Amino acid sequence: MSDWAAKRFWKEAAVVSNDAGFSVELDSRPVRTPAKSPLSVPTEAMASAIAAEWQAQGEKINPETMPFTRSANAAIDKVSVQHAEVATLLAAYGDSDLLCYRASHPQELVERQNRAWDPLVDWSATRLKAPLQVYVGVMHASQPEASIARLTEQVHALDAFQLTAFHDLVSLSGSLIIGFAAIQDYAAPQDLWDISRIDENWQIDQWGEDEEATQQANIKREAFLHADRFFRVSA
Numbered sequence: 001m002s003d004w005a006a007k008r009f010w011k012e013a014a015v016v017s018n019d020a021g022f023s024v025e026l027d028s029r030p031v032r033t034p035a036k037s038p039l040s041v042p043t044e045a046m047a048s049a050i051a052a053e054w055q056a057q058g059e060k061i062n063p064e065t066m067p068f069t070r071s072a073n074a075a076i077d078k079v080s081v082q083h084a085e086v087a088t089l090l091a092a093y094g095d096s097d098l099l100c101y102r103a104s105h106p107q108e109l110v111e112r113q114n115r116a117w118d119p120l121v122d123w124s125a126t127r128l129k130a131p132l133q134v135y136v137g138v139m140h141a142s143q144p145e146a147s148i149a150r151l152t153e154q155v156h157a158l159d160a161f162q163l164t165a166f167h168d169l170v171s172l173s174g175s176l177i178i179g180f181a182a183i184q185d186y187a188a189p190q191d192l193w194d195i196s197r198i199d200e201n202w203q204i205d206q207w208g209e210d211e212e213a214t215q216q217a218n219i220k221r222e223a224f225l226h227a228d229r230f231f232r233v234s235a
Contacts, residue, residue, distance in 0.1 A: 013054035022047035165231035
């Protein structure tokens with residue numbers, strides 16, 4: 001595998017305001033996305049986070065240390081050009097939401113799920129105006145059409161940058177409702193991540209940790225927490 005990496009060519013990364021919002025310049029050269037679009041973002045906070053990532057680079061550029069830049073690139077190059085498709089894809093999680101499929105046994109797992117997930121299902125009914133049915137087992141069962149319609153409308157209302165963050169919050173947790181709970185401050189993002197991991201954590205309690213699985217879970221956790229941060233600087 002090649003060790004080649006792009007080298008740093010700039011001294012100063014700076015935030016610049018423009019008609020579309022804010023951009024980042026490297027020694028007065030505007031940063032562009034991989035698709036060569038101007039990297040223009042909606043808030044100064046987001047631009048500042050991106051500029052800080054570029055400023056922190058060493059002699060060689062390491063994209064793995066630039067999550068805000070990657071997320072902004074995705075919002076501009078991917079999500080903005082297929083916003084409706086991405087929103088529809090995410091809204092579909094509501095019809096098979098993690099929170100709505102419960103174990104029948106053992107009792108300890110049943111109680112853990114009920115304790116963590118019932119309040120969020122109730123919150124969906126009151127805050128999101130989207131009551132959901134809870135089922136035992138893993139076989140798919142449809143949710144009320146009116147509830148899915150309300151959830152879909154709320155997903156489509158997010159702009160491209162918000163939707164980019166929301167995509168990861170939902171897909172990593174497996175729950176549309178947890179995604180909404182994150183962006184509407186239902187609980188701290190770490191707590192919401194733990195809520196999404198009830199089944200996995202119960203398995204760990206029974207059988208112990210698997211090193212590789214734990215490593216993958218930590219990567220997903222960091223991505224979930226970053227998505228929450230990216231949402232918060234998007235508006």
